[in-house]
Amino acid sequence: MKLYAKTIAQALPDWATIVTKSADLIEIEINDEHPNFQSLLEELETEIEPGIMGLKAEDLCSRLGIEMSNPYLHQLLEQAQTLISLIAAHSDYKQLLDLGYQPDLNIADAQTALTYLQWELDRNREPSV
Numbered sequence: 001m002k003l004y005a006k007t008i009a010q011a012l013p014d015w016a017t018i019v020t021k022s023a024d025l026i027e028i029e030i031n032d033e034h035p036n037f038q039s040l041l042e043e044l045e046t047e048i049e050p051g052i053m054g055l056k057a058e059d060l061c062s063r064l065g066i067e068m069s070n071p072y073l074h075q076l077l078e079q080a081q082t083l084i085s086l087i088a089a090h091s092d093y094k095q096l097l098d099l100g101y102q103p104d105l106n107i108a109d110a111q112t113a114l115t116y117l118q119w120e121l122d123r124n125r126e127p128s129v
Contacts, residue, residue, distance in 0.1 A: 001030040009065025013037070016064065028066070077118050084110050 002019070005026045012018070015034035019027040031037060041055055044063065048054040061068050087093055088107045 001032045003028045003030060003061070003066060003068070005061070005066045005068055007067040012064065074118070074121055077114055077121070081111065081114055084114070 005028060006024070008018070008026055008028065012028070013036060015031040015037040017029050017031075019029045021027075040060070040063065044055050044059045045053055046056065046059075048056070057068065084107055093107075
C-alpha cells in the first residue's frame with residue numbers, strides 16, 4: 001500500500017518506508033502485512049456507517065504524523081488519463097475484449113468523462129471578460 005504525503009514524522013514505524021521524496025511530495029510504502037500495522041488497523045477500526053466497519057485515512061495519517069498530499073485536480077486528471085491509456089493498451093485488457101468483454105461503459109467513455117471535466121476546469125479558470 002502506498003501513501004502520498006506533504007510532510008511526515010521524523011521517524012516512521014518499521015513497516016513504513018519512504019520510496020521517493022521531492023520538495024512537494026513524499027511517497028511512503030506501507031507493508032500492510034506486517035503484524036504491527038495490522039494491530040494498528042484493528043485499533044483504529046471504527047464504524048463508518050451503521051453496520052460498516054472501516055478505517056478513516058485521516059486517523060491513520062494522524063497516528064503516523066503524516067500530512068496527506070492533496071494534489072490539484074488537473075494533476076489528478078492527467079494521471080487518470082495516463083492510467084486509462086495504459087489500461088486500454090494493456091494486453092490483458094485487449095484479451096478480454098477479444099474474448100467478448102462488452103461493458104455498458106468502456107474505456108473511451110471514461111476518457112470522455114475526464115476530458116469533459118478538464119474542459120470545465122479550463123473554462124472556470126479563464127478570467128471573465
